[in-house]
Structure formats: C-alpha cells, structure tokens
Amino acid sequence: MNAPAASAAREPAIANAPAPWLLHGRGYIAMLRFPDNCVAQDAFLPPSLAGRRGASRYGWMMFVDYASSDVGPYHELLFIPGSFPFADGKRHLSISRIFVSSMDSVVNGQRNWGIPKDVAQFDVRYGQHGVDQVRVSKNGSVFAELEFSSLPIWLPFSSVLVPRSLRTLGQHHDGQTYIYSPSASGWIKPARLRRARFDSAVFPDLGEAKPVLAVQVPRFRMTFPTSQVIPSL
Template sequence: MRDDPQLAGLPVTPAPWQLQGRGYISLLRFDDQGEQQDRFLPRSLAGRRSRSPYAWLMFVDYRHSEVGPYHELLFIPGSFPFEDGQRHLSISRIFVSSPASVVSGRANWGIPKDLAEFEVRYGVDGLDRVKVSRGGRLFAELDFKSYPLPLPFSGGLIPAGLRTLGQHCGSQSFIYAPSASGVVRPASLRRAWSDAEEFPLLARARPVLTVGVSQFRMQFPVARILPLATP
C-alpha cells in the first residue's frame, strides 16, 4: 500500500456498508508454481497460502456505497490460516477509484486498497472494457463479455464460513463475511493484460470460469479484529 496526498485528512466511514452495482468475477488457473499468486502478499502471510493453482480476479462497478460510486479491481490468490483458527480467502492486491474507499477499506477491514484511475466502457463491439492506470501509466486491461441468461442468486444461502475473508494489516487480523444477492449471467474473460510491477501477471493465468453480475446488493459487516499471532 502506498501513501497518497489525496488521502490525507479523509475521515473513516464506519462499517457496516450497503453497496449496489455490477461487475465480473473470474476464476483463474496459474501454471507458474505460485509465482504470481504469491506476489504482493504481506510478510505475515508469505509462504502460508494453500498450494492450489486457482485464484480470483474481480472487477466491480459500485453504483451506490457509503462513500459514493467507485470502481474496483481486486485479486485473491487463495486461502491462508488466520487468527480465528480457520483458513480464509484474502485479498492481496486491490485498486479503487475513490480516495474515501481507500481510507475506509483499510481502517474497517484491513483491505490493502490503493488508488487508481479507471476507464470503463460498456458494450464496445459487444465487450465491456476496463483500463486501470496510476499517474497516467496504464497497468491493466480487461475485456469481458456477458451472455443473456440471467439467474437470480442469494449469498445468504452460502454458509458464512465459505464467504468469510481475512486480512492482515499492521499488527491486526481482520475477519469479515460479506453477503450479497442479485442477478448473475454466464460470461467470459476475453482478454487480460497487466504490468507485473503493479498487479499479478495475468498473462500467466488461464481463465477457467467467469460470471457477470449485472446487478447486486451487498453488505460489508463490521469486522472481527484480532491481534496478529506472533510467528
């Protein structure tokens, strides 16, 4: 995480948050013995990831949140042991377009958010295209396509243990279980490019499954915060 002058003095908007929007979720398979999945991990989680070759990539367009609308790109490399005695998925790299989301995401849930600029264009030659930059320097490009087969879903049907995430931030461990409901559609990730200096190298991954979430409602609850275990 980097400090940014735009973040100075911004207040924390406390949890819980209620969010609405749309986005895409892709399951990726890496074939590089975990080299890219292990990039950007905090030192306290390094070497502790489950050895699965699968990871998650998400692009989210929040239309409504406690800090207003914003875009988000995130990477989940796998699961890790946490201070509650359980293994949880954990976000290792995440960019958002809102300074307020950066500040509150770090404080409320220990999520390592950084600020970036997003260019999002829907329906260009049948594709939804996302470009992400920092300081005018492009570091990620994604092309998604969704298909007209809407299916309702309810995250409340998924046990909390399967949707619980964990983060290490400073000397604290954050445990939280978002819930969501909405409409999903079959989709595909047609193109994924990234600069390895800012994001795991997506060229090393193969998309296995992608869904488009055309509309959702999500709640991010108050996190359970525990002291970081001494290694």
C-alpha cells in the same frame, strides 16, 4: 499583499464511514487456474502471509463498479490468490492486491476491514461491440487492461446459499487480523474473460493463468459487516 492560494487547492477531507456498508452495483468475477509454481499467484502478499497459501492453484479476480456505497460510487479491481491461516484458527480467503478509484474507499477499507486498498484511475467502457472494456492506470501509466463479454441469460443468486466459511475473508493490516463475511444478492450472467493484460510491477500478472469460469453480475446488493478484529500477540 495577496493571500496564499494553498487553501484553495487543499484536498477534501476523507469521509469517516464505519462499517457496516451497504453497496449496490455491477461487475465481473473470474476464476483462474495458475500453472505450477507460478510466481504471480503469490505476488504482493504481506510478509505475514508469504509462503502460507494453501496448495490450490485457483484464484479469483474481480472488477466491480459500485454505483452507490457509504463513500459514494467508485470502481474496483482486486485479486484473491487463495486461502491462508489466520488468528481465529481457521483458513480464509484473502485479498492480496486491490485498486479503487476513491481515496475515501482506500482509507475506510483499510480502517474497517484491513483491506490493502490503493488508489488508481479507471477507464470503463460498456457495450463496445458487445464487449465491456476496463483500463486501470496509476501515475499516468496503464497497468491493467481487461475485456469481458456475457450471454443474455439472467440467473438469480444469493450468498445465503453459500456456507459462511466459504465467503469469510481475512486480512493482516497494521499488526492486526481482520475477519469479515460479506453477503450479497442479485443476478448473474455467464461471461467470458476475453483479454487480460497486466504490468507485473503493479499488479499480479494474471495473464499467466487460465480463466476457467467467469460471470457477469449486472445487478447486486451487498453488505460489508463490521470486522472481527484480533490484535497481534
């Protein structure tokens, strides 16, 4: 009698990777301006933050290609719609929607920082006719398509020049508040978001917003520290 084959198909165990993390990679950041009363800016917020975003019409989209991290290499697409009040008495930026290509990143991102990560598949093609292309899909259906280009002007950057209050994020997850302040250094290049298409059922339809600023980050070193965790009352 043959032994069951289930053990051969068993999924690998999720890595346990507590903070802090050290990450290296490259990516793009786009600052977006939304029209008045745009539903997309507030899509996918947790109920605890719904209706509490500040009045700013600006948000940020990031695509990141991590060449190394505490859970190995992975891709990432995220959206930050603005700032919200948190349990430490301050307002912080918060990630409302984020997809990564690694389940290890999903589980540890939720565990360490309360980041609402979900898993997706990424098709990334660099330098096709001077354009970098990103396609993100889930369950075989493409829900995000991006095209970027950049200028050959390299400028150094360091987050030490940015006030801590402007690079501190907050998240609500499983009844707790997570507050964390990533730091980074590397190089940036002026860039352009040439095309953006989204399926609003899966990701905020950022195509409704106008790109006002974009940079390529061709090389960076980033640290994600241990979070301050505040239990809900």
